[in-house]
Amino acid sequence: MIDATGFRQTAVYIDTRGDEWIDTIDRSGDINREIKLSPEEIIQKCLETGIVGLGGATFPSHVKLTVPAGKRCDLLIINGAECEPYLTSDHRLMLEKGEEILTGTTILMKALRVTKAYIGIENNKKDAIGHITKLAEGFPGITVYALKVKYPQGAEKQLIKALTKREVPSGKLPLDVNAVVHNVGTAFAVYEAVQKNKPLFERVVTITGKSVPKPGNYFVRTGTPVRFLIEAAGGIPENTGKILSGGPMMGKAVSNPDIPVVKGTSGIVLIPADESLRNEMMPCIRCAKCVMACPLHLEPYLLMTLSEKGDFERAGRERITDCMECGSCSYTCPADRPLLDYIRLGKSTVIKMARKQMIK
Amino acid sequence: MSNLLKVSLSPHIHGKETTQKLMFGVVIALIPALLTSIFFFGYGALIVTATSVASCILFEYLIVKFIIKKPLTINDGSALVTGLLLAFNLPSNIPVFIIVIGSFVSVAVAKMTFGGLGNNPFNPALVGRVFMLISFPVQMTSWPVPAGLNTGYTDAVTGATPLAIVKEGLKNGESLSQLMTQIPTPAQMFFGQMGGSMGEIAAMALLLGFIWLLYKKIITWHIPVSILATIVAFTGILWLVNPEKYADPLFHVLAGGILLGAIYMATDYVTSPMNPKAMLIYGCGIGMLTVIIRVWGAYPEGVSFAILIMNAFVPLLNTYIKPKRFGEEVKNG
Numbered sequence: 001m002i003d004a005t006g007f008r009q010t011a012v013y014i015d016t017r018g019d020e021w022i023d024t025i026d027r028s029g030d031i032n033r034e035i036k037l038s039p040e041e042i043i044q045k046c047l048e049t050g051i052v053g054l055g056g057a058t059f060p061s062h063v064k065l066t067v068p069a070g071k072r073c074d075l076l077i078i079n080g081a082e083c084e085p086y087l088t089s090d091h092r093l094m095l096e097k098g099e100e101i102l103t104g105t106t107i108l109m110k111a112l113r114v115t116k117a118y119i120g121i122e123n124n125k126k127d128a129i130g131h132i133t134k135l136a137e138g139f140p141g142i143t144v145y146a147l148k149v150k151y152p153q154g155a156e157k158q159l160i161k162a163l164t165k166r167e168v169p170s171g172k173l174p175l176d177v178n179a180v181v182h183n184v185g186t187a188f189a190v191y192e193a194v195q196k197n198k199p200l201f202e203r204v205v206t207i208t209g210k211s212v213p214k215p216g217n218y219f220v221r222t223g224t225p226v227r228f229l230i231e232a233a234g235g236i237p238e239n240t241g242k243i244l245s246g247g248p249m250m251g252k253a254v255s256n257p258d259i260p261v262v263k264g265t266s267g268i269v270l271i272p273a274d275e276s277l278r279n280e281m282m283p284c285i286r287c288a289k290c291v292m293a294c295p296l297h298l299e300p301y302l303l304m305t306l307s308e309k310g311d312f313e314r315a316g317r318e319r320i321t322d323c324m325e326c327g328s329c330s331y332t333c334p335a336d337r338p339l340l341d342y343i344r345l346g347k348s349t350v351i352k353m354a355r356k357q358m359i360k
Numbered sequence: 361m362s363n364l365l366k367v368s369l370s371p372h373i374h375g376k377e378t379t380q381k382l383m384f385g386v387v388i389a390l391i392p393a394l395l396t397s398i399f400f401f402g403y404g405a406l407i408v409t410a411t412s413v414a415s416c417i418l419f420e421y422l423i424v425k426f427i428i429k430k431p432l433t434i435n436d437g438s439a440l441v442t443g444l445l446l447a448f449n450l451p452s453n454i455p456v457f458i459i460v461i462g463s464f465v466s467v468a469v470a471k472m473t474f475g476g477l478g479n480n481p482f483n484p485a486l487v488g489r490v491f492m493l494i495s496f497p498v499q500m501t502s503w504p505v506p507a508g509l510n511t512g513y514t515d516a517v518t519g520a521t522p523l524a525i526v527k528e529g530l531k532n533g534e535s536l537s538q539l540m541t542q543i544p545t546p547a548q549m550f551f552g553q554m555g556g557s558m559g560e561i562a563a564m565a566l567l568l569g570f571i572w573l574l575y576k577k578i579i580t581w582h583i584p585v586s587i588l589a590t591i592v593a594f595t596g597i598l599w600l601v602n603p604e605k606y607a608d609p610l611f612h613v614l615a616g617g618i619l620l621g622a623i624y625m626a627t628d629y630v631t632s633p634m635n636p637k638a639m640l641i642y643g644c645g646i647g648m649l650t651v652i653i654r655v656w657g658a659y660p661e662g663v664s665f666a667i668l669i670m671n672a673f674v675p676l677l678n679t680y681i682k683p684k685r686f687g688e689e690v691k692n693g
Binding site for chain 1: 629
């Protein structure tokens with residue numbers, strides 16, 4: 001079957017009859033704040049229950065929790081900034097499962113052996129900030145910070161910068177500035193895994209779009225076809241032009257609604273037909289808005305020109321590989337230039353070139 | 361859902377900004393200055409503006425239609441902006457045929473020969489103006505005295521600009537304190553009651569436009585502020601050294617075209633640098649060159665030349681002055 005990335009994948013169809021749960025999973029609604037496992041056992045649990053980063057990148061959490069020798073971690077950051085516009089799954093989760101998230105945070109702190117955790121929430125979610133701040137009083141070491149609303153505030157490196165002023169060097173990981181970032185969704189999943197013994201097979205998915213009759217957040221099992229989800233939200237509107245897996249800035253346009261929800265599906269966004277076509281490209285007026293918009297302080301106009309002309313060597317020197325493909329440059333360009341498309345092309349070529357060099 | 365789904369690369373949404381909107385934003389920012397100009401120089405200001413705008417648009421239309429033979433570009437608004445800015449750099453009594461020649465140089469020579477919008481290395485309006493200044497020095501430097509709405513067009517009474525009065529006076533060995541009595545007070549200059557190019561006279565109107573441009577995020581503060589700061593600092597030092605020989609910073613900022621240049625000409629997207637650090641250097645360069653030309657050069661005013669000279673450095677600045685990349689300096693707080 002074809003998944004969200006557009007590639008054909010081997011898949012198993014599960015024909016479910018009824019809903020049976022094994023006894024080892026605690027299905028009660030009670031909140032259990034007492035952490036019995038040791039750090040090693042927590043990490044082992046995350047591995048067994050298949051916990052991955054739920055912000056979208058689905059990086060295995062047990063790897064992130066294992067601090068390699070020689071590295072030091074002194075801070076856990078919980079990302080409540082919502083990675084993309086339109087998506088509200090993290091926001092909803094914080095409002096409804098605040099205590100579980102905070103317990104999950106405490107578990108993660110224990111696994112990382114840190115005493116400090118920051119929760120960063122964007123300023124437009126005043127209710128979540130208030131709610132979590134109040135709850136956090138009962139959890140030692142956890143501080144909630146309100147963040148400026150801007151895209152991409154929820155990107156790992158940007159979030160670390162906003163909270164700690166530390167800049168993760170190019171090509172390095174947050175651990176290089178002694179921090180580890182987990183999403184609020186991950187914190188919740190860790191709570192369920194460790195305290196309730198529940199593997200990760202469900203997540204919150206935002207389903208939204210201007211013409212969706214009943215937009216909202218749904219608790220969805222992985223493997224559910226996206227079509228089911230859209231039907232639950234009132235069906236596919238007549239004028240739908242695009243279905244996105246993920247948010248409007250970095251999400252992927254899917255070719256059919258039968259793809260399954262996976263662990264990294266943070267949202268499904270329906271874009272109306274009249275907004276799903278790009279405007280015609282105009283000449284670059286050198287306004288520098290892309291340079292001002294780039295969160296990594298690259299020069300998108302230059303990277304596009306270099307990729308277009310095939311000067312990949314210089315593109316590499318201009319740090320094209322730092323690009324995280326947030327889309328801010330293409331979004332902001334008044335001349336509708338496809339900056340990111342060309343940067344992607346250049347970036348992949350530069351990476352290929354670097355690999356070849358390594359082999360030599 | 362009758363149609364197939366569309367598939368494309370992210371981002372899937374786009375901001376509302378367009379080239380056209382940016383250009384019309386600049387036009388709106390220029391309206392206060394245009395109104396002030398009409399208020400002080402009468403219908404001559406209107407004639408000059410209309411001629412300049414119409415001929416700039418016409419030349420671009422003709423060139424695209426008959427020589428380049430590509431889809432028309434005149435509705436992107438850039439020819440309109442060039443026309444307005446060119447008019448703002450002219451005296452309000454200049455004959456129509458000179459304006460048409462200047463527009464031709466601006467649009468045909470300085471802009472379209474390089475490939476049109478986005479490709480010209482020098483500010484088109486300034487190339488046109490400097491061409492006119494060198495070719496028609498008399499007409500380009502006989503400034504009408506602001507006499508209100510009834511000022512005539514080509515028959516207007518003319519006088520010197522404050523900058524020219526000071527330059528001439530200093531050359532003849534007069535002291536500044538004497539000369540200052542012959543020029544308008546700072547308040548008069550602030551509201552635009554002085555001789556000069558159509559659009560440069562009213563600091564107040566230009567600053568209003570500046571606030572609009574900043575508010576609409578059409579330009580950033582970097583270029584205008586660095587130009588003005590350099591001028592104030594440079595002329596300030598000179599003034600402190602010898603106040604009888606060098607005019608004070610306030611005079612330098614209010615007299616002449618520095619505000620028009622700093623806010624509207626130097627910030628031209630196409631011909632200015634593309635990152636904040638380079639913008640600051642570019643601004644400093646314009647400020648320094650302006651003061652050098654004004655104080656020691658042959659011309660009383662040097663903003664146009666300063667901007668054009670710094671335009672030439674823009675590719676160099678873009679290549680060698682880079683923004684500080686994210687994560688370049690490792691900071692561990």
